[in-house]
Amino acid sequence: MEDPMERIGSEEESGLESTIKEDLSMEIDPPFKENVATAEDWRKALNKVVPAVVVLRTTACRAFDTESASAGSATGFVVDKRRGIILTNRHVVKPGPVVAEAMFLNREEITVHPLYRDPVHDFGFFRYDPNAIQFLDYEEIPLAPEAACVGLEIRVVGNDSGEKVSILAGTIARLDRDAPQYTKDGYNDFNTFYLQAASGTKGGSSGSPVIDWQGRAVALNAGGKTTTASAFFLPLERVVRALKFFQKGGESYTSKWEVVSIPRGTLQTTFLHKGFDEIRRLGLQSETELMARHASAQGETGMLVVDSVVPGGPAHNHLEPGDVLVRVNREVITQFLRLETLLDDSVEQNIELEIERGGTPLSVQLVVQDLHSITPAHFLEVSGAVIHPLSYQQARNFRFQCGLVYVSEPGYMLSRAAVPRHAIIKKLAGEEISKLEDLISVLSKLSQGSRVPLEYISYTDHHRRKFVLVTVDRHEWYAPPQIYTRDDSSGLWTVKPAFQLEFMLPSGVNVEATPMEHIHAYNHQGLTDGATSMETSSEHASAVLHSQNETVMLEDTIAKENVLLRDGQGAAAVANASIAERVIEPTLVMFEVHVPPSCMLDGVHSQHFSGTGVIIYHSHSMGLVAVDKNTVAVSSSDVMLSFAAYPIEIPGEVVFLHPVHNFALVAYDSSALGPVGVSAVQAAELLPDPALRRGDSVYLVGLNRSLQATSRKSVVTNPCATLNIGSADCPRYRATNMEVVELDTDFGSAFSGVLTDEHGRVRAIWASFSTQLKVGSNTSEDHHFVRGIPVYAISQVLHNIISGGNGPHLLINGVKRPMPLIRILEVELYRTLLSKARSFGLSDDWIQALIKKDPVRRQVLRVKGCLAGSKAENLLEQGDMVLAVNKEPVTCFRDIENVCHALDIGESGGELNMTIFRQGRELDLVVGTDVRDGNGTTRVINWCGCIVQDPHPAVRALGFLPEEGHGVYVARWCRGSPVHRYGLYALQWIVEVNGKPTPDLDAFVNVTKELEHGEFVRVRTIHLNSKPRVLTLKQDLHYWPTWELRFDPETAIWHRQTIKALDCQNL
Secondary structure, three states: OOOHHHHHHHHHHHOOOOOOOHHHOOOOOOHHHHOOOOHHHHHHHHHHHHHHEEEEEEEEOOOEOOEOOEEEEEEEEEEEOOOOEEEEOHHHHOOOOEEEEEEOOOOOEEEEEEEEEOOOOOOEEEEOOHHHOOOOOOOOOOEOHHHOOOOOEEEEEEOHHHOOOEEEEEEEEEEEEEOOOOOOOOOOOOOOEEEEEOOOOOOOOOOOEEEOOOOOEEEEEEEEOOOOOOEEEEOOHHHHHHHHHHHHHOOOOOOOOOOOOOOOEEOOEEEEEEEHHHHHHOOOOHHHHHHHHHHOOOOOOEEEEEEEEOOOOOOOOOOOOOOEEEEEOOEEOOOHHHHHHHHHOOOOOEEEEEEEEOOEEEEEEEEOEEHHHHOOOEEEEEOOEEEEEOOHHHHHHHOOOOOOEEEEEOOOHHHHOOOOOOOEEEEEOOEEOOOHHHHHHHHOOOOOOOEEEEEEEEOOEEEEEEEEEEEOOOOOOOOOOEEEEEEOOOOEEEEEEOOOOOOOOOOOOOEEOOOOOOOOOOOOOOOOOOOOOOOOOHHHHHHHHHHHHHHHHHHHHHHHHHHHHHHHHOHHHHHHOOHHHHHHHHHEEEEEEEOOHHHOOOOOOOOEEEEEEEEEEEOOOOEEEEEOOOOOOOOOOEEEEEEOOOOOEEEEEEEEEOOOOOOEEEEEOHHHHHHHHHHHOOOOOEOOOOOOOOOOEEEEEEEOOOOOEEEEEEEEEEEEEEOOOOOOOOOOOOOOOOEEEEEOOOOOOOOOEEEEOOOOOEEEEEEEEEEEEEEOOOEEEEEEEEEEEEOHHHHHHHHHHHHOOOOOEEEEOOEEEEOOOEEEOOEEEEEEEHHHHHHOOOOHHHHHHHHHHOOOOOEEEEEEEEOOOOOOOOOOOOOOEEEEEOOEEOOOHHHHHHHHHHHHHOOOOOEEEEEEEEOOEEEEEEEEOEEEOOOOOOEEEEEOOEEEEOOOHHHHOOOOOOOOOOOOEEEEEOOOOHHHHHOOOOOEEEEEEOOEEOOOHHHHHHHHOOOOOOOEEEEEEEEOOOOEEEEEEEOOOOOOOEEEEEEEOOOOEEEEEEEEOOOHHHO
């Protein structure tokens, strides 16, 4: 931002409007002659200029260098019609992969390709095919940098604030403004003057021509000040030089340009132009000032001073901040333009700089470095991360050496380890990382699922390295590591594999698990699930079991010693702990859950969750942990478990997500604990019956962040409180048809754990629930609260898993196990007090029958809504009172669950005989039930950057599915993708593509795989609010191939398959 002192200093020079600096070659007529331009002159100029100004719609497909993945619009203008060259800003052309279109005045839209982006200054070129413009007569806009002067009346023609054509008037006020400082960690121009005027340009006007009354571009609009009407213009001298190189390279447009090298030199030094008054304070000798004034153009008011030097650059240890530049190669240099011209003409050559440092003359010999050699032109994409050599721009911002391994976007694998954007990777898996090739070499040696240390430094903390653990993706959340390389001849970034994949995939034996003897799940002395080895040989299995028994016996002493050591260290804490706390602590587990951005399914609202779970089953080959679904929300996630009983962290796999209740089951490999850990860890004893009653004393036990057990004695205030959680803005799982336990005191909304009796038997899990609260009229905030969930449903699911369920098989720790299916009535219910029900006309006989059935609750269940697509839809209506099922009165949600569960035992065909009360009449209905598994969503497709899936229950609970087809629901969208560019956002269904129906994912795949790269696609959508819409988008198979991610129960791995991509060799 402009400093007030700098404004004062510029006023002296602004009075010299008739004296033009020779070094800038601004030999023009005095300003007063420009002011004679009439309105007719401006009309003629604008008529010539406006057709050559285009609206640029750009999509930065990947985060790279100073820019993030984004989509937006800007302005450009034709500067060479025959060759098809458009001038705009560097931050519009982007340093990384970009897809762009240009729209001319007559609404003709053409594809443009990046031709050049300057490494330092804010200008770049797009190229287009001039023959593609068929209906517009236009001329190129000539560049006239020499015409800029103070007092010149100008017009800025461009796409201002989204307007297709906007013309803003102004007057150039300064020619010597410092380059604007936009951000501390992004792109900033330097080593140049800027022009300033009060034209009030805003977003979208970047790249607009600044024209005079003759229709010449005298500057390039680059930025502005949001708090004032000031606009900043880039001088065009270096633009003209670069354009001439391209004009020499070819006479006309070709599909592939011959790569043109524009010489650019650098000392990796930032200079500032400071006035003589300030330079005197730096120690400038009077003789030097006199010489500089005489040798420079009339009106020179200052000299160039070193502001910063990039470490490791040509000037490092030679120049220092505060050095005053006097001569370069014996020539007095006081202006940026002359210095840059000299450097560009001396690439890879020695130059001599004469400086003054604190009044002492010094002379240094430096080698001019090729600026393009320190401008990254390739990057590594791994697990969503974009990593490349550190550019000169960011090295200057962060005070690091160019070429270091720089994290432009952390993606999933690195963000999971808390590696931030802009980090510099220094070491991985114990090996030093000094360049990108080192990182690729180390990654190629790592196996899937391995955890290795990583060291990095951040620009916010230069002097200390940070150490984290990075986990290599076990599932195929992302494509294999790839290298993107810029191809200046085509304007695209070609892609190839970073290395040949040699990952050691986790493997297992597909053997059927025999139903196990129903051992009392709460007696864990010698508890086994009958699968002690992944080998198929019984002899080998017996040998392994014998070896394990010996090992366990050997390690029992060690385990006891560890316990004694722990007790000795915390004797006071153990002495104060309750029996319940001591019993339950070895069963508690701390969860760290990460959800990959590539598959944030089912409306999951965060990428990171944490909470406490309880082990409900533990043997030598498998363990199961119960946890709430506000901690483990979806199966497409990576789970890490830390045990209170033994200091170890191991991965877990989501094996069951209850379709109704707020709990999930996560399996872990007990063998990963080691013999000591296996014996130290225990499973909790579940006590589902009798149900808790009001006034019962319970112990609330959980873990703090230090994995230490914390407990308190509480009293149950309401054992059957009902939840009323509204739908979130983005539909996600919400607990319905549940009764929860409320306590008089707890540890706050962030503390989860279990509720036990005095003997440590688990009566309920103390679970976290998520909801949204409205803040103001348009915004919502996520809030969390905790309540107790009775363990009866957990106990039923556990029994079915151990004894063998009736559902599809799932591979758990190398053994196929039949998983349970849950039969449910897909209806959302709520309770109404009998006193209210009487007012609605419910008879006294039914009221007495319901009171007799449940004298405590004194309530009746009413229908809030049916899930769309359920068997109960169109049978039950909102407001219906559910009086009885199969002639038995029902008063609570568990009654409904029990009769649904009984259907699996009997032979009633899955239907319920329901007695309901509707609008004063009793009705008997036969209502079908639905069967759901515990897998959650297991298939997702990414097309053009939108993530589509089957509609999940939270969406269906809204009660609406499009009649045209409802199997293709847009759950998420990706930045920098075609759907971002064209506005195909989440919370809608895709029902047609190019007129072809897409009722389900298979049909959607069949339609989209026939679409070609670059083809415009017509998409019909229906929003959650039932509003239809038709939009078009341009498919990009190069940067955004179509792929599918599907969970394979045979291997328990999420596999990624490319449906359609573009072969770079055919570009």
